[in-house]
Amino acid sequence: MTDKRMTEDEVVAELRPGMTIGIGGWGSRRKPMSLVRAILRSDLRDLTIVSYGGPDVGLLLAAGKVKHLVYGFVSLDSIPLEPHFRAARESGAVTVSEWDEGMLQWGLYAAASRLSxxxxxxxxxxxxxxxxxxxxxxxxxxxxxxxxxxxxALNLDAALVHLNRADAAGNAQYLGPDGYFDDLFCGAAERAYVSCERIVPTTELTAAGPVQSLLVRRSDVRGVVEAPNGAHFTTCEPDYGRDEAFQREYAQAAADPEAWAAFTARFLSGDEAAYQAAVAQFATQSLEAVR
Amino acid sequence: MSVQEDVRPEVDAATVTRAEVCIAACADAWRGDGEILASPMLTVPTIAARTARATFEPDLLLSDGESKLIAGTWAIGETPPADAVEGYVPFRRIFDLLWSGKRHVMMSPSQIDRFGNANISALGDFARPTRQLLGVRGAPGNTVNHPTSYWVPRHSTRVFVERVDMVAGVGYDRARAVGGDVERDLDIRRVVTNLAVLDFGGPDHCARLVSVHPGVTVDEVVATTGFALDIPVEVPVSRLPTGEELRVIREVVDPRGLREKEVRA
Known part of the structure; x- marks a missing residue:
């Protein structure tokens, strides 16, 4: 089997301005956030984003990467409305296709089934x-x-999804409560990229969960990225839950331009390793504040 | 044949709160629904659905709001016991289920008009809203596929409007214009508010006042509704919860009293 391992930056190097990109997960749940953060560092722009949206959409909007948005909602779940999404809509910064949630599934399914x-x-x-x-x-x-x-049909140039486990060939597995629509996003896309908490040998996949948990087939996948904590700050159960303290910090910062500049400087100005280090420091500080 | 003794605890009306009246009124939305998925949003409807199943509507299906169907009764805000799982309903199967018609949702509109068109999407001009709300979410599909009810925690002319800015949930006039399956299946059962219960049993399925909660006058409802309501000559008072319902609400489903935070009388 072909070894499809890549880094986030290698994935983003294969994307082009103006592309239509689908992002898996649901709201603030199991989002491919390390891939989204790599897009933030790139010069990609004018993207059309298709998503059951959460902070993936919020961050891309805040960075001015999005020209058009296709969604059923954009929510942080425990915070009902994504603040950057609200701001972008109220300032008219983005054009939108607001669809019923079920329509989005149907559009992806049509594309994956090669129906118009x-x-x-x-x-x-x-x-x-x-x-x-x-x-x-x-x-x-x-x-x-x-x-x-x-x-x-929602034909995608690329799909980005984050699952719990995958092998190097792109067979990917969810271990949490819901597969969401990640397989449909991959099927609807010209090129699908899977990030995961851990790349494991194929033999370990069925040891970790039932065969039904193997949601994404390697024949739909072009690249696999190992991204521990890569869904942060969204849920990635059972590996970790949502980082609610961080999400609150994010939402508060998003409400104010100065606070957002400070948030960006602290968390989003470096690479993924710098992000994870800043998040670890934030967690330590929060703990100390509690004491 | 012996006459069975009524063993239900008696209700002391003076202790029943407005929130508890609202819960009984919301629970009644699912009365007679049988074996369908009851999907409440917000706190009062969630307490109501669990109370309905624990008392008069035992065959309802209820989910944990994530991906599991849960048997039995559990407290709001608590994780249901692991051994109470009776089914798997990830979001994709929720769509399957709602398209099959075997569901009854209770949503909370930011605006609703006299034919039941409901807005949860955005206020103002859609192209550039003055206030972005949740988006249409599942409301368009819910309303044309299965029964829908609404819960309005604060009855006001801001919510009950002549015209909603964006139709997310479909109302009766819109459904009639579409015809076919949509007109046949549109079924908005009731709107429960902190003041009253409405349905769409007026002329041409327009909004009708069904009952006012204890202590509320018809005039109060009229003054806080931004369109003409159909008002029967005699408007009954909303029922109180039964003793058994009150026990379930207070001791089992909502021992921490979250209901009182959502409803101000």
């Missing part, structure tokens, strides 16, 4: 078609003649 659209009832009667004039209806060719929303 899939019919869906969800969205009909709401203002989703009104604010997304590119959406069209389709009539059943059968006797019922029912009209559906024709959810267009």
């Amino acid at each position: 659209f899939l019919p869906l009832r969800s969205g009909l009667g709401s203002d989703v078609p009104a604010v997304n004039p590119d959406l069209k209806l389709v009539t059943s060719p059968y006797a019922d003649g029912t009209e559906y929303l024709a959810v267009p």
Whole structure:
């Protein structure tokens, strides 16, 4: 099997400005944050981002990387609304396709199945078609003649996902509560990149969890990145939960330009190792503050 | 045949709080639903769904809000016992389930109009909102696929408006315009607020006042509603929780009293 191991920066070097990039996970859960941080360090811009959004979307918006956003929501879960997303929407800094959550799945599934659209009832009667004039209806060719929303395929240039384990060939495994839509993001993409907590020999995958936990197939994957704590500060259960203290710090900083500049200087001005070191120092400080 | 003695504890009306009345009214939304997934958001509906299952609607399915279906009754804010797991519902299967129609959600709108169109997405012009809210999330799909109810913790003219800025949850006039499956399946059961219970049983499915909570006047509801409500000649008072419901609410589901933080009478 081909060894597909890469670094975050090598993944980002394969991406181009203007690309459509799908990001796996859900809200502030199991997001490929080390890959997102690598994009922040790059000169990529004008991206179209497709996501069940969380801080991945927030950070990319704050760094001015996003031209267009396709989403069902952008949330930090324990904080209902992503602050950078709110700011970007209220300042008109980004154009959006706000879809029903289920439409996003259907668009990814259509792309992964090489269909141009899939019919869906969800969205009909709401203002989703009104604010997304590119959406069209389709009539059943059968006797019922029912009209559906024709959810267009979300064809991605690249997908970024973070799972718990993977082998060097790109077989990837989730060990937490939900696989989310990571396999569909990979299937919908021209090139999919998997980051994971730990790269293990193939033989260890089924020792760690049931065969059903092998969510992503290597035939869908172009690169594998070992990224311990790579989903920080989102959840990556059972390896770790969400860093709520850090997320609060992030959200507070995001509300104020000066605080955000300080946050960026402290956490996002260096490479991934510098980020992880700054996070470790933040955790130590928080502990001391509690004492 | 012997006459069974009613062993339910008696209710001392003076001790029942507004939040507890709201919980009973929310619980009634799921009455008769049988074996479907009850999906509450916020605190009061969550307490209500668990109370409904623990008392009069035992076949409801309830999730932990993450990916598991949970049997039995557990306290709000607590992790359910590991041996109570009865099913697996990751988000993808929630979509399958909601598209199948076997679900009844209770959402909280930022705006809702007289035909039940609900906004959780954004305020102002959608292209550049004055205030971005949650986004449409699952509301468009929920409303046209399965029963929907709403919980409004603070009844006001800001929430009950003539026209919502963005239709996320579909109302009856919109559903009629679409026709077909959407019109047939749209089923907005009730809107429970801190003051009253509404449904859409007025002319052309417009909003109707069903009951006012104890201590609330019809005039108060009218003054805090930004559109014309259909008001019957006689407006009943919302029911009190039964003794058994109160016991479940106070001792089992919400011993810490989180309900009182969400509802100000």
